[in-house]
Amino acid sequence: MYNSVMNTSTSPFNPIPLRAQFPALQTMTNGRTPIYFDGPGGTQVPQRVIQAMTHGLTHNMSNVGGPFAASHRANDTVTAARQAAADLLNARRPDEIVFGQNMTSLTFSVSRAIARTWQEGDNIILTRLDHDANISPWLLAAADKGVTVRWLDFDPTDCTLRLDALPALLDSRTRLLAITHASNAVGTIPNVARAAQMAHAAGALVYVDAVHYTPHGPVDVQALDCDFLVCSSYKYFGPHTGVLYGKYDLLDDLIAYKVRPAPSKPAGKWETGTQSFESLTAVTAAINYLADIGGDQPTRRAQLVQAMTLTSQYEMGLSDYFLRGATAVPGLHIYGITDLERLDERTPTFAVSLDGYTPAEVAAKLGEQDIYVWHGHYYAIAVMERLGLLDKGGLVRIGFAHYNTRDEIDQLLAALQEMAA
Ligand SMILES: Cc1ncc(COP(=O)(O)O)c(C=O)c1O
Structure with missing residues (x-):
């Protein structure tokens, strides 16, 4: 497991109180709280929604x-x-x-x-x-x-x-x-x-x-x-x-x-x-x-800019954490920007493959552990064609949102490590 047990990064944004607002993030499945890394397909919603x-x-x-x-x-x-x-x-x-x-x-x-x-x-x-x-x-x-x-x-x-x-x-x-x-x-x-x-x-x-x-x-x-x-x-x-x-x-x-x-x-x-x-x-x-994440600001627009700046910084921390941990998983390949100096050029959405498994198998195995990720082309048909993967089952997609935590990433990395071993 990657060398940190922190729940959150050092960013001023703290996801824990926000997570409490999301009923789906409190609902147990198979006796545990599922890990929603499927945000790019659709995020969960807070109670007020x-x-x-x-x-x-x-x-x-x-x-x-x-x-x-x-x-x-x-x-x-x-x-x-x-x-x-x-x-x-x-x-x-x-x-x-x-x-x-x-x-x-x-x-x-x-x-x-x-x-x-x-x-x-x-x-x-x-x-x-x-x-x-x-x-x-x-x-x-x-x-x-x-x-x-x-x-x-x-x-x-x-x-x-x-x-x-x-x-x-x-x-x-x-x-x-x-x-x-x-x-x-x-x-x-x-x-x-x-x-x-x-x-x-x-x-x-x-x-x-x-x-x-x-x-x-x-x-x-x-x-x-x-x-x-x-x-x-x-x-x-x-x-x-x-x-x-x-x-x-x-x-x-x-x-x-x-x-x-x-x-x-x-x-x-x-x-x-x-x-x-x-x-x-x-x-x-x-x-x-x-x-509301943006706190006190003169206008709602200003609040939204502040909120999205805070959450994107936090998400960059998650990307950094994931990428550092992922390099330790043998046979895990990441498509897209992996340079830690260029995280502002990407969202915290990672398309990956794992040697020895099809993307569908990886997603299913993670799904068995209630770690929710997608696999296939997710309608990014041209991307998969260009990468030569459209007919090969595409890739596994792991997508973080601001309600995700480093603890959840640790669980993902541990599951991938186990599969790689
Ligand atoms: C980048 C991107 N564009 C377009 C769409 C399609 O959006 P909608 O489901 O609202 O039609 C999606 C859905 O996943 C998407 O991720």
Whole structure:
């Protein structure tokens, strides 16, 4: 076992009181507390999110737009969630925030609208580091419109995106760069602001998938200067609801696929059908949970920035701890950045393999010990293809969240050691 028995790092962030807020982290399975290292697939939720969902189902079930109190409450729910998400992402105004079923559905919908503006002979750029939800919608739209797809590669040795290759892919016919804020497989955080600068200089729009990044750092759409950014509340301690940010003028100008009397202005223009008001109540609660971690600050945005800075520093400590321990496990291979000086370029999400076992076997063996990890491709199809692993069972994914501890990592490392032996 790696040489520390500390529960937490020396970071000012302490996960222990926060863990107490998560019922799932207190619930015993097989006589022990499970270890949730499956955050990249979906995080657990604090009690206040569960209460908010119940509150929403109890009080906010009337539809919006009616002349009575329950309907006014539903309106207020949507308004509050839009403001909370605007604070989380640093949108300039709440009507730049669109809610939907999940990131994938939002991306299919918006990609259709964006693709209407493309002409045959145009081109778009996708990256091999992206989750398929930021690839397939664009591939299908490009095929519909006779648009060429260009690929931005990553370096397979450390899974860093090859931004140096981007200028050669861009030209005056480039309409879009779709890029991940962080890889849900290998954890790489590309320099999205730099990529956006280059894409904008060529006149292309920038569509950012922040689903994996959002629980691991402060998202700032203004600093990134992206045109669109998508994330999913269930990856950051909330319910299953997708969130899309779009620059107001673009949301206003683009033609949305919608039914006729629906709102003609953002953000309602982009929200098809009736929203899940109970989920939106819980979306706000999840963002407020994060904001509270930031303590006393003049605004909720400032609280969120502080919270995500504290938690990302703590998570870097977990990554450091894991990486140091993992090198002692014979036959364990880690894909992605392993340089301890570069932990700010990755999330605490590790894709690994262990000699002598398939990824499915590793995950199942850990699962038997109630250590929850994923295996396979986790829809990072292009990543696994590039690494030559798509047909070989992919990799094991171990993902830490701010509610995880060094003690849990010790248990993981001990289990891996035992398997390796
Ligand atoms: C990086 C990334 N992008 C997109 C998605 C798809 O998100 P959703 O389930 O909200 O459609 C996921 C889900 O795992 C993801 O990790």
